Structures are given as structure tokens and as C-alpha cells.
Amino acid sequence: MNPIPNALCFGDGLPGVGAPCHVTVSADGLTMVPVGTSPLVEEAIAFADMSVEAGGLDHDQLVVSWGTGSSARTLYLKDPALIIAFRRAAPAELTAHLERAAVQVRRARHGHRLLWGSVLGVVFGLGLLLWFGTDLIVEWAVARIPIEWEQKLGESVYQDFLSKETVLKEGPAVSAVQEMTQRLTDKIRDNPYKFQISVVQSPVVNAFALPGGYVVVFTGLMTKAESGEEVAGVLSHELNHVLQRHGMERMVKMLGLAAVVGILLGDQQGLTGLAKQVGMELVTLKFGRAQETEADVTGIRLLSDARIAPDGMIRFFERLSEKDKARVEVFSTHPMSAGRAERLKAELAALPKRTPEPFTFQWKTIQDSLGVSDPKK
Amino acid sequence: MKCEILYPGAFPMVRVYLDASETVKAESGAMVAASPTIDIESKMEGGFLGALSRKMLSGEKFFFQTLRASRGAGEVLLAPTVPGEIVLLELDGVNEYMVQKDGFLAGAEGVKIESKMQSLTRGLLGGEGFFILKIGGTGHLVLNSFGAIHKIELKPNEEYIVDNSHLVAWTSTTTYNIEKASSGWIASLTSGEGLVCRFRGPGVVYIQSRNPGSFGNWIRQFIPVSE
Numbered sequence: 001m002n003p004i005p006n007a008l009c010f011g012d013g014l015p016g017v018g019a020p021c022h023v024t025v026s027a028d029g030l031t032m033v034p035v036g037t038s039p040l041v042e043e044a045i046a047f048a049d050m051s052v053e054a055g056g057l058d059h060d061q062l063v064v065s066w067g068t069g070s071s072a073r074t075l076y077l078k079d080p081a082l083i084i085a086f087r088r089a090a091p092a093e094l095t096a097h098l099e100r101a102a103v104q105v106r107r108a109r110h111g112h113r114l115l116w117g118s119v120l121g122v123v124f125g126l127g128l129l130l131w132f133g134t135d136l137i138v139e140w141a142v143a144r145i146p147i148e149w150e151q152k153l154g155e156s157v158y159q160d161f162l163s164k165e166t167v168l169k170e171g172p173a174v175s176a177v178q179e180m181t182q183r184l185t186d187k188i189r190d191n192p193y194k195f196q197i198s199v200v201q202s203p204v205v206n207a208f209a210l211p212g213g214y215v216v217v218f219t220g221l222m223t224k225a226e227s228g229e230e231v232a233g234v235l236s237h238e239l240n241h242v243l244q245r246h247g248m249e250r251m252v253k254m255l256g257l258a259a260v261v262g263i264l265l266g267d268q269q270g271l272t273g274l275a276k277q278v279g280m281e282l283v284t285l286k287f288g289r290a291q292e293t294e295a296d297v298t299g300i301r302l303l304s305d306a307r308i309a310p311d312g313m314i315r316f317f318e319r320l321s322e323k324d325k326a327r328v329e330v331f332s333t334h335p336m337s338a339g340r341a342e343r344l345k346a347e348l349a350a351l352p353k354r355t356p357e358p359f360t361f362q363w364k365t366i367q368d369s370l371g372v373s374d375p376k377k
Numbered sequence: 378m379k380c381e382i383l384y385p386g387a388f389p390m391v392r393v394y395l396d397a398s399e400t401v402k403a404e405s406g407a408m409v410a411a412s413p414t415i416d417i418e419s420k421m422e423g424g425f426l427g428a429l430s431r432k433m434l435s436g437e438k439f440f441f442q443t444l445r446a447s448r449g450a451g452e453v454l455l456a457p458t459v460p461g462e463i464v465l466l467e468l469d470g471v472n473e474y475m476v477q478k479d480g481f482l483a484g485a486e487g488v489k490i491e492s493k494m495q496s497l498t499r500g501l502l503g504g505e506g507f508f509i510l511k512i513g514g515t516g517h518l519v520l521n522s523f524g525a526i527h528k529i530e531l532k533p534n535e536e537y538i539v540d541n542s543h544l545v546a547w548t549s550t551t552t553y554n555i556e557k558a559s560s561g562w563i564a565s566l567t568s569g570e571g572l573v574c575r576f577r578g579p580g581v582v583y584i585q586s587r588n589p590g591s592f593g594n595w596i597r598q599f600i601p602v603s604e
Contacts, residue, residue: 005471008550010579016530017548017581020469036469057475057549065533074533074579076550078471 005035006082011073013039023077025085030064032075043073047091053100059108062086134253135290142248147192147212150248154212158196161216166201168219172369174199176361177217180232180308184239187305193242197235207231209238211247219370225316228359228366233313236306237299244298246291296340297347309356314344378485380465380517383454389463390456391483391519395446402441402490403455403483411444412451418443441490457482457521461585464526466518473513473549476520479589480545485516511549520546524587531578539574542588551580 008018009032019038024031029047034040045066055063055076062077077083087102129137168174181197193213203220210216215238217231225231241247287295303310318341378401379394390409393401397414408417444453457463459479466474468488475493484490493511512518520526522545529537531551541555553576576582 005469008471010533010550012532016528016579017472018550018579020471055550055552057547057552059552061550072533076579078473078549 003033003035006077006079007032008076009034009040009073010076011067012070018076021075023075023082025082025089027089030075030086047089047094050094052090052094054102054104059105135249138249138252141252142245145245145248150245151193151212154210154214154247158198158210158212158214158216162198162200168199168201172361172366173219173222176228176359176366177222177231177235179359179361180228180235181215181239183306183308184232184236184302187302188239188243191243195239195242207234207238209242209247211242211245211251213242215239215242223367223370226319226363227312228361228363229309229312229356230316231312232306232308232359233299233303233310233316236303236308237295237313240295240298240302241287241291244291244294246287246295249291250287292340293343296344300344300347301351304351304354307354307357308359310348310351314341314348317341378517380519382463382465386462387460387524388456390454391463391465393444393453393455393483395444395451395453397446397449399450400443400445400486401453401483402443402486402488403453404457404481405442407455407457407482408442408444409454409456411453412446414446414448414451415453416445416447418445455483455519459521459523459589461521461523461587462526464520464522464528464583466520468513468515468518470513470515473511474518474520474546475549476510476512476546477544478509480520480522481510481512482521483517483519484512484514485518487515488512488518489514520583522583522585523589523592524585527584527586529576529582529584531576531580531582533579535578537576537578537582539576539582539584540588541572541574542590543584543586544574545583545585547576547582548580550578551582552577 003022005020005022007021007023009021010018015038019040020035021038021040022033022035024033029045030050031042031044032040033042045064050064050066053063053065055061056078060078062083064075064077065073067073077086177197177199181195185191185195195213195215197215197217199217199219199222202218204218205220205224207215207217207221215235217235221234222231299313300310303312378396378399381392381394383390383392395401395415411417463482468474481490489512491511493509526545529539531537538556540558547553553574555572556575558573
């Protein structure tokens with residue numbers, strides 16, 4: 001009975017696919033026995049007469065060659081057990097070739113794995129980037145928006161909004177808000193914005209800031225506040241949303257990839273067009289939790305720098321939260337959680353103690369003026 | 378199992394004789410006719426995951442059919458989808474063929490089929506995709522091609538250059554590199570050859586005389602565009 005073939009032999013007069021044969025390893029060489037009907041004859045090859053290298057499609061086959069001219073033969077061994085037996089039996093002078101062959105195989109496999117590994121890594125990395133890095137991409141893109149664009153965008157929404165509302169042009173309330181803003185903005189380092197503040201006649205207990213430095217304070221907020229410091233606290237928080245460009249970040253996030261590409265290409269018109277789609281939503285824009293925290297922390301620092309008692313905002317929120325939670329708008333855009341209050345208090349404790357300087361106005365007078373000027377009250 | 382090619386040329390068929398309880402694996406949908414003693418089983422070669430990976434990764438059919446002569450000896454007629462020659466190969470246990478994903482038509486029970494991942498450059502540029510079929514084991518193997526099938530025998534270290542979309546199958550003792558057809562990129566693209574495979578022997582490479590992709594492009598111009 002024919003033995004099972006474990007190698008292929010190539011050479012003149014042999015089939016192109018190779019002649020199947022059975023190879024055994026002995027102490028001084030190989031013995032090759034043809035399998036099936038083949039022009040191949042049984043042959044014993046001494047280690048001294050052969051050369052060895054790695055070959056085949058994946059460099060995982062052992063290629064043994066011997067002879068010259070028409071009697072040249074090449075043997076392809078694939079069976080791992082046979083290759084190991086060969087390497088054990090082969091003499092030292094052949095081993096050098098073999099080791100080189102083995103290193104080649106390992107290198108080929110290693111390279112293969114490395115390549116696929118890095119491809120998977122890149123795909124995985126991109127996935128991670130999209131999953132966690134959206135904020136980073138958005139921040140990066142926003143940092144490339146010129147302040148002028150931001151101002152143009154903010155201004156159009158601001159004017160739109162004001163045209164539908166009753167704006168207080170003068171009076172004690174307006175001068176009080178102006179005084180607060182002045183004291184706060186004086187302490188902002190490298191301020192690129194020219195802040196514009198309007199007081200709007202409305203029972204809404206809230207204030208908001210638009211990109212570009214346009215801030216609106218509702219009289220409802222001022223009538224609910226027990227001191228100027230409380231309003232200044234909210235104002236400082238809003239100013240810091242502008243300074244950190246939170247509005248732009250939210251907008252770019254809402255508009256998505258199209259906005260980022262627009263920014264990269266410097267396409268101001270396209271971006272403004274996109275922003276128009278968002279339009280008035282900017283007024284009721286909800287900031288993210290991280291953005292609120294950032295505005296809280298920088299807001300409280302700014303208050304402290306401006307020597308305005310920095311606990312006003314916390315007191316205002318805590319007082320309101322107990323009774324008016326459901327109908328006070330400020331909570332819908334600034335949800336106050338226990339954790340947030342705690343963080344604010346911790347931040348407050350960490351700040352250097354500064355003696356607060358009072359405002360020049362009497363809060364009572366301001367509130368009286370609002371009560372008089374608001375016929376609904 | 379015995380195989381015979383009927384009507385050799387562009388529209389051939391394979392007649393497979395099966396002894397009682399013998400089986401043959403075939404590309405799904407390849408059966409044309411069979412004796413009443415033959416049962417058709419749909420079998421996922423390599424288990425469900427193996428079949429799934431073959432489907433997902435190489436675009437090869439999810440299932441192979443297994444035709445079993447369960448009620449006595451009989452014959453099966455098999456034919457490929459595309460017009461083109463069929464080649465019969467005999468696997469002896471040491472020979473292994475790499476087959477591009479549409480090339481497999483049928484194989485004896487002892488024939489083993491697995492999906493093999495190619496290296497990145499070969500997968501990206503070779504034109505056969507990242508996954509090809511690695512077929513080994515023992516018994517008859519039937520491959521089909523688009524157009525005529527041509528066998529190239531390579532002696533040790535002999536080289537031959539093949540346009541990658543004409544490849545059908547090659548033995549695992551050969552190696553190949555992907556190259557530009559001409560020395561410059563522009564010339565490579567304008568010559569219409571693009572990338573080619575430089576094969577190095579020993580071993581055998583089967584190529585097809587027609588390029589399925591080019592044929593598709595050519596025939597597209599005659600297909601009326603629906604409104």
C-alpha cells in the first residue's frame with residue numbers, strides 16, 4: 001500500500017502541481033518515496049547535498065532543493081511535524097539556513113498580525129474618537145470660528161428677540177444691571193467680547209446669554225432676587241457661558257458635521273445659513289452638564305475677582321427651589337441638583353477670602369422702581 | 378465518486394456519479410438535475426460560524442449544498458451560473474489551492490474548504506478581496522471560470538505576470554506580489570491593466586480568459602435605464 005503523501009516534489013518531467021511523495025527524516029538526510037503513479041523515483045538525499053529556505057504563499061513551507069540542470073529537484077514540506085523533525089536532525093551548517101527560514105516565517109506572520117492589528121486599532125480608535133471625542137472635535141472646531149462671525153450670529157438673534165419684547169431703556173434697574181456688568185467685565189482678562197446687556201420687561205424668572213456677548217435679563221428675575229448680588233451671580237454665570245463659547249459649541253453640535261466642514265473651509269455664509277436654521281432655539285438653548293459646571297466655577301471666580309459676594313447665586317437658587325420649582329424658567333435652563341450646589345459651595349470654600357464691596361444702589365429702590373414700572377404687578 | 382464534463386466549452390455541465398451513501402458538496406444553486414436516489418441537504422461547511430464568516434467575509438454563498446446518494450447510487454448534473462469552462466482537479470492531501478471567491482463549483486466529501494484572510498496589500502490591491510477560499514483535503518475538486526480556463530505551470534523560481542481580475546486559482550506553493558502594470562502610475566492606469574500579480578513558481582496558476590468586471594462594464598451600456 002502507498003504511504004500517505006506529505007510533500008510535493010517539483011522538477012523537470014514532473015507535473016506542474018508537483019509530484020506527491022512521502023518524505024521521512026533520518027540521521028543523515030531525507031528519504032523521498034513517490035506516491036501513486038509518478039515519474040518520480042525513490043531517492044535519498046544527504047544533508048550535505050541540499051539547500052534549504054522558507055517558501056510558499058505564506059512563507060510557512062520548508063523548501064529543500066538539490067541537484068543541478070535537468071536533475072534539479074525542489075521539495076515543498078508543509079507538515080509542521082515533519083519540519084520540526086527535519087530541523088532537529090539537520091547538521092549545524094544547515095541550521096543557519098533553517099533559522100533564517102524560521103525567522104522569515106515568524107517575521108512574515110508577525111508583520112501580518114501587526115498590520116491587521118493596526119488596522120483594527122485604527123478602526124477601534126476612530127470608533128472611540130466618535131464616541132468620546134465629539135466634545136473635543138466640537139471644541140476644536142469652535143476655537144476656529146472668528147469672534148466676528150459669532151457676534152454677527154448672536155446679534156441677529158438678539159435683535160430679533162428684542163423686537164418682540166418690551167426693553168427697558170433707562171431707569172434704576174437698567175443702571176443697576178449696567179453697574180454689575182461693568183464690575184464683572186472689568187475683571188475679565190483678555191476679553192474679546194463687547195458685552196451688551198438688555199433688561200426686558202417680563203415676569204419670566206430667567207436670564208440668558210447669546211453667542212457673541214448678548215445678554216438678556218428679565219425683570220422677573222430681578223423682582224424675585226433679594227439682593228443685587230443674587231442677580232450678579234446669575235449674570236456672572238451667563239457671561240461665562242459666552243466667554244467659554246458654550247453657545248457655539250452647542251450650535252455646532254446641533255448642526256453636526258456640516259458646520260465643522262463649513263468652519264474648516266472658512267465658509268462664513270454657509271455657516272450663517274446653517275445657524276439661521278437653529279435661529280431662536282439659541283434663546284432657549286440648554287447647555288450640557290459639563291458646560292453648566294464650567295460656567296458655575298468660572299462664574300464664581302469672576303464674582304470673587306470683582307469683589308461681589310459670590311454666594312448670591314447659590315442662595316438665589318436654593319431659596320427659589322423650595323417653593324417655585326415648577327414655574328420658574330431659570331430651572332428649566334439651569335437645573336439645580338444637590339450635587340451642583342455642593343460643587344459650587346466647595347468651589348466657594350476654596351477661593352481666597354475677599355471682603356466684598358457693596359453696590360452703589362439700594363436693592364429696595366430698584367425693586368420698587370420695577371414694581372412701579374410693571375403695571376401687571 | 379466519478380466526474381465527467383459534458384459539453385466542454387462555454388456552457389458545460391458536470392456529471393457526478395455517486396455510489397450509495399456517497400456525497401458531493403456543491404455551490405448552492407448549482408444542481409441542474411439528479412437521480413431520484415439523491416437527497417439534497419443544505420449544509421453549512423465549517424459550522425454556522427464558519428459559514429457565516431465565509432458569507433460575510435468572502436461574499437461566497439452562505440450555504441453549500443450537499444448531495445447525498447442516500448437511497449442508492451445515482452448521478453447529479455451540476456452547472457455554474459456564468460458561461461465559462463470547468464476544470465476538474467484531483468486533490469491528494471498535500472496539494473492546496475487558493476481559489477477566488479466565485480471559482481468553486483463542487484468538491485468530493487474529503488475536500489476541505491476554509492476562508493482565508495489575505496495580507497493587507499494582497500487584499501486591497503489583488504482584486505480578489507480580503508478573503509479567498511483555501512481548498513485542501515482529498516478527492517475531486519471542480520472549479521468554474523468566466524470564459525475559457527487556462528493553466529500556467531511554473532517551474533521553481535519561474536515567474537509569470539497575471540492581470541489580477543483574471544485569476545481563478547493557484548497552488549499554495551506559489552508566491553505572488555502585486556505590482557503596477559507599467560513603471561509609472563499614470564501609464565499603469567491608462568494601459569487598462571492597473572495592477573498585476575507577479576507569480577513565482579513552483580506550482581500552477583489557473584486563469585480565466587474573460588474578466589467579469591470588464592464584461593459587466595461593457596454590458597451595462599446596453600441595459601436600458603428605467604425611468
